[in-house]
Amino acid sequence: MKSRRPSCTDSGSESSEPDSKSPEKYETVTRRRNAANARERKRMQGLNTAFDCLRKVVPQWGQDKTLSKYETLQMALSYIMALNRILTDARRHNAPHRQWLDLQFDCVQPENYPCLVRYDSPTDQDYIHSSFTYPFDGHQVHA
DNA sequence: TAGGCCATCTGGTCCT
DNA sequence: AGGACCAGATGGCCTA
Numbered sequence: 001m002k003s004r005r006p007s008c009t010d011s012g013s014e015s016s017e018p019d020s021k022s023p024e025k026y027e028t029v030t031r032r033r034n035a036a037n038a039r040e041r042k043r044m045q046g047l048n049t050a051f052d053c054l055r056k057v058v059p060q061w062g063q064d065k066t067l068s069k070y071e072t073l074q075m076a077l078s079y080i081m082a083l084n085r086i087l088t089d090a091r092r093h094n095a096p097h098r099q100w101l102d103l104q105f106d107c108v109q110p111e112n113y114p115c116l117v118r119y120d121s122p123t124d125q126d127y128i129h130s131s132f133t134y135p136f137d138g139h140q141v142h143a
Numbered sequence: 144t145a146g147g148c149c150a151t152c153t154g155g156t157c158c159t
Numbered sequence: 160a161g162g163a164c165c166a167g168a169t170g171g172c173c174t175a
Contacts (some may be wrong), residue, residue: 040153041152048150068149069148143154
């Protein structure tokens with residue numbers, strides 16, 4: 001995790017000038033602003049923690065570079081749709097053998113990444129690739 | 144150097 | 160009144 005923002009002081013509010021007519025009011029405004037900044041920082045950190053959790057669950061091709069927030073959301077969306085499709089197809093084909101369903105879930109387990117899937121056959125490979133369509137091109141979601 | 148991504152600050156709005 | 164959430168602005172870091 002990068003630590004940033006060396007140019008701005010941690011306390012913030014240097015740039016803005018609260019009403020300086022009353023020193024007390026100035027202090028109150030400054031204190032509240034700093035508190036709000038701290039809360040916002042904490043909130044964003046929580047959000048980033050959530051993104052990190054999501055990145056761990058979501059497939060990630062090529063581990064050299066972490067997904068951006070936008071990419072993570074897109075990937076999560078695509079991942080959910082892929083899983084949903086697997087379930088739908090299982091129902092449609094009446095899934096006579098639970099083994100089949102297990103195989104599909106096996107194929108999209110995160111621990112199998114970055115390859116994404118464990119291919120048992122060329123057919124499986126095609127199926128999963130068609131199920132999982134993260135839109136690297138143009139950030140479009142293909143349903 | 145430009146563009147992408149990000150952290151932080153800030154003011155506004157809504158809710159408790 | 161104060162906290163949570165949000166979006167815009169700003170500036171730093173990194174990579175092609």
